[in-house]
Amino acid sequence: MNYYNAHSKLWVSVDCIVFGFDENRLKVLIGRRQMDPGRGEWSLYGGFVGEDESLDDAASRVLYSLTGLRNRYMRQIGAYGNVNRDPGDRVVSVAYYAFISVNDYDNKLLQKHNVEWVDINDMPQMYSDHNTMVDDALQIIRRKISTAPIGFNLLPSLFTLTQLQKLYEAILNTELDKRNFRKRIKEMDFIEKTELKDKLSSKRGAFYYRFNKKAYTEDSNFKL
């Protein structure tokens, strides 16, 4: 096992862009960096990749240590490898984004890690190239959200159509027509109406819907 010793090794880290949907806004979990260099700067949450863990596993571990959540919707964005991207030393970072439902997170953990939800429209300047990572993540999810049923990962398992629409509006940064939106939802039979109603946001109450993952297959067509 001495095949590659002639070559240099690099530090490899993962950074997580944790998206949440709250108060009709798309938000990202960021915090103040707790180590040098860059202590105190706004930063994504990340960690180094160990010898014996895959990139995906490292990203899951980082998400778990931050939120206590496992098996969330999580995808790689890409690798960031400019020589001087990290002021501390040469580090290649692989960025991931994750979708969580804001009901799912433990408020104490957030305080413990000193992170908070920040509206994507109000991102402060962040450490290293973290702003670029968030911009790239947004570009990816804006494209993907309209052609794959991934938005549900940002909502509770029961949600109203108004919530779903507001989610799309927040991510795509547009207004959508209520009737056209609902027309399209109705065509997708893997989005199932339940008999339950949400009575919190209106007097009349709105039916809860549910995304049926099993009913959704690759040949179902999802288009919003």
Added chain:
Amino acid sequence: MNYYNAHSKLWVSVDCIVFGFDENRLKVLIGRRQMDPGRGEWSLYGGFVGEDESLDDAASRVLYSLTGLRNRYMRQIGAYGNVNRDPGDRVVSVAYYAFISVNDYDNKLLQKHNVEWVDINDMPQMYSDHNTMVDDALQIIRRKISTAPIGFNLLPSLFTLTQLQKLYEAILNTELDKRNFRKRIKEMDFIEKTELKDKLSSKRGAFYYRFNKKAYTEDSNFKL
């Protein structure tokens, strides 16, 4: 500069998927691996990332050493980081794809590196996770080719509309309607008709067109 010494470092490599368009087929440059482990297996061309070069620079260097070409259209696909992906040792690899025009390459270099053009429909089993990388690259370019003017990078600077259509058909793996295709081309004024004709592939001759990069702006809409 001793911030990160507590963490382990990993080998990081880049692998290049070099696409070319020849004989109306989309092809990839692959060769027989010339080092252990896996000597003799089909493989993408790659190299390790040095301490003092960015990922993008490493990919450009690898493309240059393979083809003698610089400043080609080249984009990252993503990072591949399963623990056992490389039989030699733990290596994280960042895959890139590049588009070159087959007129542009030096046949001797290809022989020297022992690589050849292989039709994407006839890919053999390759070393490590290289087949996955090619599949992922294909997925990305199939999506991208229809919404961004990148296909021209696979053609000579002067090309006929039939060539362009065959290119799209090869990449998308479909047949396109000639009249509808040309109708759409005509709407894009950054694809310019020249007065020159290609007399090689027909007696009548077909007008050469040219992609005017400067005339194309972000708000031009490209849709094929």
Added chain:
DNA sequence: TCAAAAGTGTTAGATTTACACCCATGA
């Protein structure tokens, strides 16, 4: 003169967009 590729418009169907009012309920 004929084979082979270049070039050219129209129409039906499908999709998308715009748009406004009634309903149910708790306060």
Added chain:
DNA sequence: TCATGGGTGTAAATCTAACACTTTTGA
């Protein structure tokens, strides 16, 4: 009773897809 958000259908406009013949020219 009224304010608030929930829920519903239609028609015009746009976009997409299907389709066949004439032209040019070198062999």
